[in-house]
Amino acid sequence: MIGDVQVRNRGTIGGSIAHADPGADFPVILTALNASFVLQSTSGSRTVAADDFFIDFYTTAMAANEVLTEIRVPLPTAGSGTAYVKLPHPASGYVVVSAGALIARQPSGSCALARVALGGLGSGPIRAMATETELQGKPLTPEVIAAAAAKAAEGDGPGGRHLRERGIQAPRSDRLCAAGDRSGSETGGEFKAVLVMRDRARLLSRTRTTDTNTIVF
Ligand SMILES: Cc1cc2nc3c(=O)[nH]c(=O)nc-3n(C[C@H](O)[C@H](O)[C@H](O)COP(=O)(O)OP(=O)(O)OC[C@H]3O[C@@H](n4cnc5c(N)ncnc54)[C@H](O)[C@@H]3O)c2cc1C
Numbered sequence: 001m002i003g004d005v006q007v008r009n010r011g012t013i014g015g016s017i018a019h020a021d022p023g024a025d026f027p028v029i030l031t032a033l034n035a036s037f038v039l040q041s042t043s044g045s046r047t048v049a050a051d052d053f054f055i056d057f058y059t060t061a062m063a064a065n066e067v068l069t070e071i072r073v074p075l076p077t078a079g080s081g082t083a084y085v086k087l088p089h090p091a092s093g094y095v096v097v098s099a100g101a102l103i104a105r106q107p108s109g110s111c112a113l114a115r116v117a118l119g120g121l122g123s124g125p126i127r128a129m130a131t132e133t134e135l136q137g138k139p140l141t142p143e144v145i146a147a148a149a150a151k152a153a154e155g156d157g158p159g160g161r162h163l164r165e166r167g168i169q170a171p172r173s174d175r176l177c178a179a180g181d182r183s184g185s186e187t188g189g190e191f192k193a194v195l196v197m198r199d200r201a202r203l204l205s206r207t208r209t210t211d212t213n214t215i216v217f
Helices: 005-010 013-019 026-032 129-135 142-149 160-165 198-207
Strands: 036-041 044-049 054-056 067-072 080-088 095-105 111-119
Touching: 013 026, 013 067, 026 080, 026 095, 026 111, 111 129, 129 142
Parallel strands: none
Antiparallel strands: 036 044, 036 067, 080 095, 095 111
């Protein structure tokens, strides 16, 4: 749930993306979905992938004379599932921590593609690339998912350095929870699509107020 009635009715996805609030939902969702953004200026248009768009806190790859005119989201292949979960701040509803996942499953049940983005942990969406690699090509068993989730803090890509700089360590797998199980619904098979980590989120929200910014699981 995003915002109150007014925000939900009048706020735009484009405005959210252009604003690039590190606590916003859409940047994480669109990064997980491998979206790209069309930017228009008087000298022409260009398309920037979500991975390259979010540069820093409230800072994007858009130049001052560009306007975001389109958001392109590739159609997920058959057998794909998506999930987005967030731990909202109790007062504002904004993200404390969030995770978006796109998982494509082969007919055999193994993972054909995984894109996982985390929010609230850095200056923008963070691709959990080590998690994605861990899932790739493997059967999506609870053990495989737990091993992949344990790699969530090794995220590289946009904002990933913030995790390392803040000394965030990998969570223990028994403290992870699944973010979604939607992609198996067409086939009836159980399919836990990735992570993350309510316990970790609570720890993060507490440690944010300390001077160490270090989380120990
Ligand atoms: C009470 C409240 C609760 C909220 N809760 C949440 C929440 O839970 N989760 C969440 O993700 N967000 C939340 N939001 C943020 C909300 O989603 C954004 O404010 C909204 O999506 C912004 O859209 P807008 O169209 O109003 O953008 P604006 O506020 O009009 O624009 C935002 C910025 O982007 C620029 N901009 C807008 N459109 C474009 C464009 N097409 N090209 C280039 N630049 C552009 C504007 O110049 C401005 O600088 C909340 C906001 C409020 C007020």
